[in-house]
Amino acid sequence: xxxxxxxxxxxxxxxxxxxxxxxxxxxxxxxxxxxxxxxxxxxxxxxxxxxxxxxxxxxxxxxxxxxxxxxxxxxxxxxxxxxxxxxxxxxxxxxxxxxxxxxxxxxxxxxxxxxxxxxxxxxxxxxxxxxxxxxxxxxxxxxxxxxxxxxxxxxxxxxxxxxxxxxxxxxxxxxxxxxxxxxxxxxxxxxxxxxxxxxxxxxxxxxxxxxxxxxxxxxxxxxxxxxxxxxxxxxxxxxxxxxxxxxxxxxxxxxxxxxxxxxxxxxxxxxxxxxxxxxxxxxxxxxxxxxxxxxxxxxxxxxxxxxxxxxxxxxxxxxxxxxxxxxxxxxxxxxxxxxxxxxxxxxxxxxxxxxxxxxxxxxxxxxxxxxxxxxxxxxxxxxxxxxxxxxxxxxxxxxxxxxxxxxxxxxxxxxxxxxxxxxxxxxxxxxxxxxxxxxx
Amino acid sequence: xxxxxxxxxxxxxxxxxxxxxxxxxxxxxxxxxxxxxxxxxxxxxxxxxxxxxxxxxxxxxxxxxxxxxxxxxxxxxxxxxxxxxxxxxxxxxxxxxxxxxxxxxxxxxxxxxxxxxxxxxxxxxxxxxxxxxxxxxxxxxxxxxxxxxxxxxxxxxxxxxxxxxxxxxxxxxxxxxxxxxxxxxxxxxxxxxxxxxxxxxxxxxxxxxxxxxxxxxxxxxxxxxxxxxxxxxxxxxxxxxxxxxxxxxxxxxxxxxxxxxxxxxxxxxxxxxxxxxxxxxxxxxxxxxxxxxxxxxxxxxxxxxxxxxxxxxxxxxxxxxxxxxxxxxxxxxxxxxxxxxxxxxxxxxxxxxxxxxxxxxxxxxxxxxxxxxxxxxxxxxxxxxxxxxxxxxxxxxxxxxxxxxxxxxxxxxxxxxxxxxxxxxxxxxxxxxxxxxxxx
Numbered sequence: 001x002x003x004x005x006x007x008x009x010x011x012x013x014x015x016x017x018x019x020x021x022x023x024x025x026x027x028x029x030x031x032x033x034x035x036x037x038x039x040x041x042x043x044x045x046x047x048x049x050x051x052x053x054x055x056x057x058x059x060x061x062x063x064x065x066x067x068x069x070x071x072x073x074x075x076x077x078x079x080x081x082x083x084x085x086x087x088x089x090x091x092x093x094x095x096x097x098x099x100x101x102x103x104x105x106x107x108x109x110x111x112x113x114x115x116x117x118x119x120x121x122x123x124x125x126x127x128x129x130x131x132x133x134x135x136x137x138x139x140x141x142x143x144x145x146x147x148x149x150x151x152x153x154x155x156x157x158x159x160x161x162x163x164x165x166x167x168x169x170x171x172x173x174x175x176x177x178x179x180x181x182x183x184x185x186x187x188x189x190x191x192x193x194x195x196x197x198x199x200x201x202x203x204x205x206x207x208x209x210x211x212x213x214x215x216x217x218x219x220x221x222x223x224x225x226x227x228x229x230x231x232x233x234x235x236x237x238x239x240x241x242x243x244x245x246x247x248x249x250x251x252x253x254x255x256x257x258x259x260x261x262x263x264x265x266x267x268x269x270x271x272x273x274x275x276x277x278x279x280x281x282x283x284x285x286x287x288x289x290x291x292x293x294x295x296x297x298x299x300x301x302x303x304x305x306x307x308x309x310x311x312x313x314x315x316x317x318x319x320x321x322x323x324x325x326x327x328x329x330x331x332x333x334x335x336x337x338x339x340x341x342x343x344x345x346x347x348x349x350x351x352x353x354x355x356x357x358x359x360x361x362x363x364x365x366x367x368x369x370x371x372x373x374x375x376x377x378x379x380x381x382x383x384x385x386x387x388x389x390x391x392x393x394x395x396x397x398x399x400x401x402x403x404x405x406x407x408x409x410x411x412x413x414x415x416x417x418x419x420x421x422x423x424x425x426x427x428x429x430x431x432x433x434x435x436x437x438x439x440x
Numbered sequence: 441x442x443x444x445x446x447x448x449x450x451x452x453x454x455x456x457x458x459x460x461x462x463x464x465x466x467x468x469x470x471x472x473x474x475x476x477x478x479x480x481x482x483x484x485x486x487x488x489x490x491x492x493x494x495x496x497x498x499x500x501x502x503x504x505x506x507x508x509x510x511x512x513x514x515x516x517x518x519x520x521x522x523x524x525x526x527x528x529x530x531x532x533x534x535x536x537x538x539x540x541x542x543x544x545x546x547x548x549x550x551x552x553x554x555x556x557x558x559x560x561x562x563x564x565x566x567x568x569x570x571x572x573x574x575x576x577x578x579x580x581x582x583x584x585x586x587x588x589x590x591x592x593x594x595x596x597x598x599x600x601x602x603x604x605x606x607x608x609x610x611x612x613x614x615x616x617x618x619x620x621x622x623x624x625x626x627x628x629x630x631x632x633x634x635x636x637x638x639x640x641x642x643x644x645x646x647x648x649x650x651x652x653x654x655x656x657x658x659x660x661x662x663x664x665x666x667x668x669x670x671x672x673x674x675x676x677x678x679x680x681x682x683x684x685x686x687x688x689x690x691x692x693x694x695x696x697x698x699x700x701x702x703x704x705x706x707x708x709x710x711x712x713x714x715x716x717x718x719x720x721x722x723x724x725x726x727x728x729x730x731x732x733x734x735x736x737x738x739x740x741x742x743x744x745x746x747x748x749x750x751x752x753x754x755x756x757x758x759x760x761x762x763x764x765x766x767x768x769x770x771x772x773x774x775x776x777x778x779x780x781x782x783x784x785x786x787x788x789x790x791x792x793x794x795x796x797x798x799x800x801x802x803x804x805x806x807x808x809x810x811x812x813x814x815x816x817x818x819x820x821x822x823x824x825x826x827x828x829x830x831x832x833x834x835x836x837x838x839x840x841x842x843x844x845x846x847x848x849x850x851x852x853x854x855x856x857x858x859x860x861x862x863x864x865x866x867x868x869x870x871x872x873x874x875x876x877x878x879x880x
């Protein structure tokens with residue numbers, strides 16, 4: 001089957017990330033999608049830079065309309081940003097019968113109703129997973145994963161810049177402007193950070209999630225928007241003392257007031273109890289908490305921005321369109337993610353070959369030199385020790401626990417070392433061995 | 441368009457939940473799926489009990505083969521559990537050209553390869569979101585949300601029973617058998633808990649995720665499985681002192697050893713740094729952490745068991761099949777989750793009508809009676825106070841901060857009260873007001 005041909009509008013950070021990931025993982029993606037997906041045309045203002053990035057593998061043009069009008073292009077990726085030009089391009093692509101993938105939350109929050117109606121009319125798909133919470137597949141979860149439910153509320157940390165600033169303010173006791181300057185220095189905030197810090201970006205994303213959760217049109221103009229620029233360090237401190245963290249939260253919820261149902265749609269700094277998982281989402285990470293009647297609370301966490309996390313969602317949309325736009329059953333979503341004729345027979349490792357860290361508890365007689373024996377055995381096996389906890393024996397006790405955390409080693413090594421440890425006459429009974437994963 | 445007709449095999453906890461949620465949310469589900477979804481036939485061992493539950497709305501039979509052979513049934517839901525009978529039923533349903541939805545992880549971990557091959561051959565879908573992590577849409581995330589990525593590892597708390605037991609052991613210092621008895625008393629563990637506590641259930645789920653993540657066949661027989669029954673309270677305590685929590689983790693990961701690629705597939709008690717989000721997943725909750733090359737780390741959290749959470753996934757699969765099995769573009773996944781002609785025009789509330797809690801910081805002159813004035817104003821507005829923090833003024837200071845957390849109230853009420861507070865001559869400047877959400 002011929003590859004799907006994709007035209008890319010704009011090759012900034014996310015565009016470059018999309019191009020790179022699609023190229024790097026092309027084999028893996030083809031095995032999943034059932035056919036190749038290739039960017040064959042790129043529109044960029046700086047065509048020289050673009051040509052350098054794509055390395056002569058695809059046509060580079062300066063006129064984005066040349067891409068959306070090109071008869072060979074099946075899917076258009078819009079990554080230009082802003083409102084008017086993208087709107088024109090997307091509407092033209094739809095009119096030309098092309099599917100569209102966009103990461104442009106501003107565009108959809110303002111012109112989504114018009115765009116989706118046109119796409120519906122033409123029978124094409126406009127996919128936008130990348131528009132909300134970067135790499136987290138939250139649109140898919142809300143739109144397909146939770147379809148059984150009456151969704152009650154969606155609450156999200158959906159702007160990484162502000163979450164980074166708030167984390168720094170709390171962690172280091174900084175005031176807002178110092179933390180903002182730091183975020184700008186690290187590339188987490190733009191030179192003009194208004195859209196992020198005033199909550200506009202979060203409100204764009206929330207507006208889209210609200211429409212999907214409740215079956216209402218997108219209506220950004222009704223959103224209540226407050227940012228974090230007026231937040232004082234002293235309030236973050238007091239909140240902490242009371243058991244709360246302050247987050248910029250986007251909240252949308254159904255509520256009935258005096259018998260009338262309505263939707264809350266609001267972005268503002270919010271105190272959240274520290275014990276909630278979402279209160280512990282720090283730095284530039286995003287998370288969305290959904291409350292729904294059947295499933296209860298579910299939470300989705302990951303990187304909300306950046307070249308490759310956003311590219312991850314852009315490409316997931318390309319695969320979705322490739323799978324779904326091709327109506328034959330064999331190109332629907334495959335049972336095990338990869339097309340049936342694309343399974344591999346990589347072997348499962350036996351446990352003896354696994355590389356991990358270990359917690360060891362050794363019950364020993366309280367005698368001089370025990371620790372030296374243990375550490376020598378581990379050193380001989382080239383297993384290095386990360387931490388030791390020796391519990392002071394009770395007065396007069398003749399036995400005690402020694403706990404050791406090791407760095408990574410092959411399981412057969414640790415088992416051999418444990419056998420030697422258990423053979424020491426100062427060691428009582430068996431060594432307790434539990435595996436440790438840093439999950440970093 | 442005529443409703444999709446569904447046959448239900450088994451009406452235990454999850455079957456009953458599925459029937460109830462499908463009925464309760466039928467309107468919402470129809471608006472999403474584009475057509476009605478109705479359970480028209482139920483097979484149950486106890487037909488009397490089943491007839492009572494479904495209330496005469498559908499045919500109840502004792503022979504499950506009567507359902508899978510019935511010409512009117514489009515989709516069969518298999519919720520019987522076990523291996524042999526479900527396998528026969530599912531294979532027969534496929535042979536009859538019916539789509540299948542199942543929550544049976546044991547069946548798929550053992551016979552998935554055969555079942556998926558038969559389904560592929562027949563051009564029908566076998567959907568199984570409910571088989572892994574209950575209500576969390578993790579199959580969808582792995583299979584569709586992360587298709588751009590080379591997935592590196594999946595690590596999950598995917599058995600609620602054992603996570604509940606481990607949480608209780610840590611929280612209350614209980615030993616394993618006491619915590620197990622407690623879990624059984626609360627219905628979190630079955631009378632014969634072997635499958636849960638020995639890690640077999642987690643290994644079934646992990647086997648399925650591993651196949652989807654890496655494009656390999658399901659191969660449960662290769663999984664390494666250790667449960668928590670030998671875990672001692674003392675190790676949980678020592679781990680805590682070293683900054684770790686012990687969780688029963690299912691881990692699957694690609695690793696290259698001496699140039700050879702292989703897959704790790706293992707379930708065992710694991711120390712995890714307490715600062716990781718997944719280490720803080722407590723009680724019967726589940727969470728899955730995925731590491732992938734483009735998106736980085738993403739985490740999915742929710743209820744891993746129970747009637748309605750599992751039903752949430754069963755029904756999501758019904759909607760998926762309804763949407764995707766109907767090839768016309770208008771029944772593909774709608775842009776805004778609901779079919780375009782099914783949007784509602786529920787209004788967005790103005791902020792003055794919102795009901796929430798508040799953090800108030802009032803900067804006051806250090807005079808007798810200030811607190812009495814503040815609390816009187818709030819009481820008059822029927823706003824009750826949840827907590828007060830009064831910072832001791834520095835020696836000789838004439839001003840201080842009073843912080844109050846309120847219970848829920850309408851925003852117009854708090855704003856009116858704030859106006860009165862700001863009018864007090866003991867109050868300096870404006871009151872700082874930040875909203876508070878308990879997110880419980």
